[in-house]
Amino acid sequence: MKKYLSLSLLGSVLLNIAAPVMAQTTITVDSWRKDDAIWEQKIIPAFNKHHPEITVVYRSSDDSAQFDSELKSRFENGKAGDLIACRPFDGSLPLFEAGYLKEITEMNGIENFPSFAQAPWQTDSGAQTFCLPMASVIHGFMYNKDIFKKLGVTRPETNDEFFNVLERAKQEGYVPLAMGTKDKWEAATMGFQNIGPNFWKGEDGRFALIEGKERIDSEAYLNTFHHLKRWSKYLGNRYSSRTYADAISLFAEGKAAVYPAGSWDILTFKDKINLGVFKPPVEKRGDACYFSDHTDLGMGLNAKSKNAEAAQIFLEWMTTAEFANILTNEMSGFFSLSNHFFDVSDPIAQEMMSWRDECDSTIRSTAQHLSRMERDIWQTSIGVINKTMSPEMAVSKLYRGVSRWYLPQKNAKKKLTAEECEAL
Template sequence: MKTKALSAILLATTTLGGAAWAETTLTIESWRNDDLTLWQDQIIPAFEASNPGIKVKFTPSAPAEYNAVLNAKLDAGSAGDLITCRPFDTSLGLYQNGHLADLSDLDGMANFSDVAKSAWQTDDGAATFCVPMASVIHGFIYNKDAFAELGLSVPETEAEFFDVLEKIKEDGSYIPMAMGTNDQWEAATMGYNNIGPNYWKGEEGRLALLSGAQKLTDEAWVAPYRALARWGSYLGDGYEAQTYPDSQNLFTLGRAAIYPAGSWEITGFNAQADFEMGAFKPPVQNAGDKCYISDHTDIAIGLNAASPNAEAARTFLNWVGSEEFANIYANALPGFFSLSSFDVPMQDPLAQEFVSWRGECGSTIRSTYQILSRGTPNLENETWNASVQVIKGAESPEDAGKRLQDGLASWYDPQK
């Protein structure tokens, strides 16, 4: 009888324990509302299959509203267990305000390099508070049909790049490049910080700017503006009023031959364009020069420090650091490249082309994202404006460099 009673107690305990654990539901906050189907159909089922005691809900907000919505939820104590992290200062602020937990001791963190983790660490690297998920790579996407029709070769140098643009313009069948300046950010993100690393030598220049060893008036930082100043002739009539969606449509409808791009466009372009696409990396200044690409740390995920389900959440975060997650995410969302140390084969040919540049070129991140946009004037926003003004011919490259340098020096001690 005692044995039967003990067995009954153990069974009840196990059943209750299992039931309690089965009721653990993790909620993920994110701005990537376009990823909802991916999470529901692929990522979450894969995790739940190997972790049957944990359920996961993906509850995104509109991208433009995410920061405000998330902060309001965190302040009210109603935010989800897992927080999708933007890079650098936005997430650093959440950590400093006690909203994100320190994940430095998470086993899965061993699968990421210091560079991969840098966007979600304190300035001294002592604490890491989000598990890196993906980066995006900058370059140019082009219409292969248009290039074949016009007998064009993929440019490798700056001179070849402008020669290709001139030939497309002379033919008149296509707008040479689809990019507008109405929304401003594209001019800096797909313009200045796309081509710029080849001039300032990637991380070497970016870190020199942080230390004060280089200034925005130096040739390496002004020269990309000189190149941008030539772009205006090739962007088509009315580019000044052209929005980001306008540019996407011009390219996918086959009206433009080249699109200054981030790899995040791949999925949408694959769905919308009915022509074959290729990609080429930012042209170097001279044949034989070492190339550099913007391989920008873009998205990660962290633990709400107030989550009542921290143990289950850490189980999920360890899985995000796994090879299984890296393969699912990178291939379900081509153009968002794994930051893990695993070798993740790409199935999409355009994604394969972008990620292959990692083996050829030095990688860096956007020059304005770490530390340099904490003050007023904000260097990121000022770079948007300067890039637009230079393309439109309203400001000289030299004047743009001086304006940005003066603004940075007004609040950033290493540049004073």
């Protein structure tokens, strides 16, 4: 997929950006993402061509998993950055409701982002926007083309083909799937949320959960766990003690055939292996396909910033086609949510973007309204893969948990599975 940069559009947008601040000013960007080099070498220099009077410092967290708690402490102590990287939906909404993030509903340039892109950083009513949409990430599977060639296999399209490839890799002494369960989130994010949309039919299934039209212990989620259960056979020795970093090393060193992936890892493997990518498999060829194109990253203004004018100038520059181009091509695997046109140079990123033309996209099922269920998804995904929990136990645990606090799920009527219907 290609987008084309319009220089005339860029010029007109830049002319509308707020006038430069007069004195030299330093602003700080707080983020959980360790993209320091890209910000320091690409993004900040591009901005400084327009505003040399503003010094920008990018401050990433030492531990991304601790970013939320660290950020809350910084806000409370008045030490948060001027600009704040925003997680979607409930990841940032409480910060706005607490008065930490400034409303940007009418900010110059916000019109460059379609409504679906703004939704994760709006109040439930959609009346107020509190973070600028930045990027989405796409889920799928990366594979080693050289290993596939040695195995005599092609990238799979169906579930049967997927497991046949894994079996062939195992027979030839490769680790079929480079993933572990020690870091917990991987099993949920790169497992459950990766393959799940093809079972619960993307956005239709996600909204059915939210609205209470379908329960989390329904057949779609049971089948997702049954699929995930089969992964344990192909993860290699000691996978329960394998970390995210270990899995990356395993795949990068050419010891594993397939890597359950998020597009954020495109740069991780660039120039290290002969990299390919394929979509989450469907049941049979010709079936409608769904994949996670998750609205992952936004940027908000600290409502109590002492450098608010300079911070807003930078945020408004982030609404331009120039920034969208840099973001997508320098942070390969992070896809701009703006409606600007530009080239996508990385072939893997370009291929993953092309899935938008072939399949229906969705976001992670627990992102909106159901974020309190996220840790339960972690635990059940790990339990099923580690064979300490059956798929039936997993969906039962999820339902018991969510029904305690989410009324639409509590009141939802359970639909019988195909096996239960046959038994009647």
